[in-house]
Amino acid sequence: MANCQNSNERLFGGAVVLEVADGCPDVKPAEDEWLALAAGTSKGFDFNPNTVTSDADDGGGYVETIVTNSDFTISFEGEVRKKDKLDQYGVGRFIEYFAGELKAKRQPGIWVRMDYGPVEFLGYMNVTALSSDGGTNDIVTFSTEFKVGDASTIEVTAAEALALTTDLTATKTVATGSALNMAVVVAGGTAPYTYVWKKDGTTVSGQTTATFNKASAAAGDAGVYTCVVTDSSLPVQTITSTACAVTVS
Incomplete structure (x- = not known):
């Protein structure tokens, strides 16, 4: 397809990209500090809203649901490579960082940015899951998960067209x-x-x-x-x- 300015292709492949950057929650990373995490096979998000319900008699016969907060989560699955590409943060560096932060008795926080088609998620998050799987006949894979580490840094914005x-x-x-x-x-x-x-x-x-x-x-x-x-x-x-x-x- 030609690069038409009014094209409206469906989401596929590289339309969802997850990047990470080192740093502390008080300073947003510069553009050149963001790196793709690794060779990704699956990326996703879940707002995980926590709710309570009310069946008071002023609801017109309907039970009303109230969202109290959101356990916002970003997930990522990828393949392990012996040598990561230069434009990637890399699995090895990611594992070393996680283990190092735990050993130092610090929270394993990292900046995360995920472009989801026309929307961008960004914030300082904690690594809350990190595991790997691989057998003799399988491609070695890993999966990780991020949850909010500093709520004040979370941004959900529409990507502005060039x-x-x-x-x-x-x-x-x-x-x-x-x-x-x-x-x-x-x-x-x-x-x-x-x-x-x-x-x-x-x-x-x-x-x-x-x-x-x-x-x-x-x-x-x-x-x-x-x-x-x-x-x-x-x-x-x-x-x-x-x-x-x-x-x-």
Whole structure:
């Protein structure tokens, strides 16, 4: 399927991603500190609401249910690899961290972030389950579970779509020898963003920021320019600017 801006594919595969980050509950991790936990096979969440009921006579004949709190839980299952990929936190490091925190008589807390399609769960949570299974003829697997460690850190937010707040104009004229400047501004998605400038469909070397800048325009710079912006979310979001026809006079 083409990367259509109005596509509405169903959730599958990488649409649900779980990441973790070291740290304490008083400081939210920076974007580059988040790492995929491991080679995941299953991810999920359960709000586990605790409830009480009332059968008082002012309920119109219906028993009324009241949610008192939520035992929010995130679960993860994955495969054990002898060597984790560089962009993963890793099973070995995760087990060592858990055991080390228990030995130090501390809570095994860790930052957890899970993108669930258009929704993102984030918070400082405690590791409340960690087990493994594997036989001689089986792939070795592990499972873990996270429960709220610091309620003040829990966030459930809708993922903001990547959008251009400043787009290119449809046309632009520049005199020979003058500076050729164009810029886009994006919002939403997940920073940092990657910028690829293209002229007549071909990537322009050396132009990797939100601003296209050439100090002295020449006749060969005439053409149709676009800027393709990609964010750092999983799965990634990509948006392409309006095509700008540049004339060098």
